Amino acid sequence: MEQQSCIPVAKMRAAMAALLGGVCLLAAGMAAAQTTGKNPSHEDILRGFDISALYADTAQGTTGFGSGATLTGVVVRWENPIVYSLDGLQYDKARIAETVETLKKFADLAGIVVKEGAVGGKDVNFRIVFRNTDNLRASNGGKVGCLTSWNSDNWTGRLNWAELQINLAYQAGISQCIQHELLHAFGLRGHPHKLHSILSYYTTRFVFEPTEADIVLLQTLYDRRIKAGMPRLEAVVLANGIIEEKRRALNPAAPPATSPDAVLADIRASIVALAESGNVRAMLHLAEAFRGGKGAEIDPQRSKAWLDRATASIDPVQRFDAAYALQFGRIVPRDQERAARLYAGIADTGQAAAQNNLGNMLRNGHGLATDKIEALKWFILSAKAGNKLAEKNRDSLSAELADDERGEAERRAGAWKPVAQAAR
Structure with missing residues (x-):
């Protein structure tokens, strides 16, 4: 199952305007989304896990990219070491080094082995391509700053390969762009727009480092108790306890855990509706x-x-x-x-x-x-x-x-x- 995700240039520019002017400017006709703030609740992160790791199209919604994803999502992640290659090394050396460093940082958080392979090598399963162009576009024709494609097994949930294209012509917000797409490539495929997260387009200013939510989501996805291919409801039940462990270790002052009942009730209702259809x-x-x-x-x-x-x-x-x-x-x-x-x-x-x-x-x-x-x-x-x-x-x-x-x-x-x- 091949899928694609990207950060639209218009949203990057809108976010840049927010950084400079203190006002969040969104594309015409698109309503501003409320965010949970920088100290999210347990339930906030659990709903974020459902949307990002299970690729759920729920009440929090998606806008454009990834919308309409099946409500019966399964866990998708890397089970084998990531072997990456780099193409376009004639461009910005600093940004290339930043991308590789971020890849390794996320791999370390996930507990995944990462090593570099030769361009075109048979063992390469993660291709990173750097460009400097006005013509990097998503499948729907929209101009983008970064673009990720990935392929996963439809039943086992194993990621088979991924490709990240980074357009170095768009320097505004490029760090967030890189991190956003790398998290997608690790299996956090959805956009929890109500969460203070690099995965959201609607943070009120650029986020240049993974947020508390991002770290907890990634660590939860790769916890040994969560399995690739695990059904949505089972995964969220397990994630509920894992999230509390991870966030408490990361932030002892985090808000107290909340009951998962409301989240699970919403998920059950959405799956029942799809089954009835x-x-x-x-x-x-x-x-x-x-x-x-x-x-x-x-x-x-x-x-x-x-x-x-x-x-x-x-x-x-x-x-x-x-x-x-x-x-x-x-x-x-x-x-x-x-x-x-x-x-x-x-x-x-x-x-x-x-x-x-x-x-x-x-x-x-x-x-x-x-x-x-x-x-x-x-x-x-x-x-x-x-x-x-x-x-x-x-x-x-x-x-x-x-x-x-x-x-x-x-x-x-x-x-x-x-x-x-x-x-x-």
Whole structure:
């Protein structure tokens, strides 16, 4: 899953005007946001964690970049060492050194190993490109001072790579720009605009060092109790206690901890609304929350009801999500028999990914009896539909089978006809 974030030049200039004139000037038509101040409450930071680390589009909102992000967010972060490369070294040496120093500072706070690699090296997963241009633009065409792109696994939450582009032509606020985008690249992807944070566009003056909230958010995200891919409700429940530990260690005079109940109630309501609209991921999150008491009371009946709704979706793509989650134990506990039944129903409609996954389960006897001839049939059909993984599976399984077995698989594939989609 590839995403992009940036700091618009207009907002950098508005912030600069605020620094010089004492008045926060925002883009036309954009209302000024209230901030929590420099000594945020426990609840402020917890809501900030939900918005930034879980990329939630909540009442605190996003403006432009990142808005519309799924309400069923999962934790996304680096699990492997960061290997960075630097491009554009002919430009401002001081700013380049500042960027590398900030990268290492954030890595130290997160407990992540960082090392430099060669430009274009196969091990490089974090590319930093320095520019000096008027033409650095976001995907929506807007001119920007800094731009971050990242890719993460849609289920495991592992960050695979990131690229940070820094436009040195925009010196005003460039330090905040660098830190803002680096925090995004570490997995704090959202914009908690009500929090006194480098991640917010609306601080009343430039922030040149990470705030208390920024440090606590980063340390919480990378605490060993938080796991990549962890569902939103479970992550916020754990973060509640971790935030108190981190902020108290950083600032013993911090305001007392507050109850997380209001935050969790808001999150549950937003996920329920999304689930009611038909989103299977949201249904899976609720099934797990009610099963394990992770952000909701333990209620086996409600857990089963939401899982049943997820597996009964009439949309084959949404139902594939439910099958995949059950096959690999993502969000909900593994149930390979149920996954195989779901894949069979989806494969019958002609969906190539389900055909390939069903073939794998038949080949390996996962969730149903081993049947390599039937597995090859599904690999053949999936490969014919353009699935590259199925092509490899088809070729490797074909080499294992006798000529008559391959012939039978090809006969079955030739006789197969898609059926009208229906949940199983």
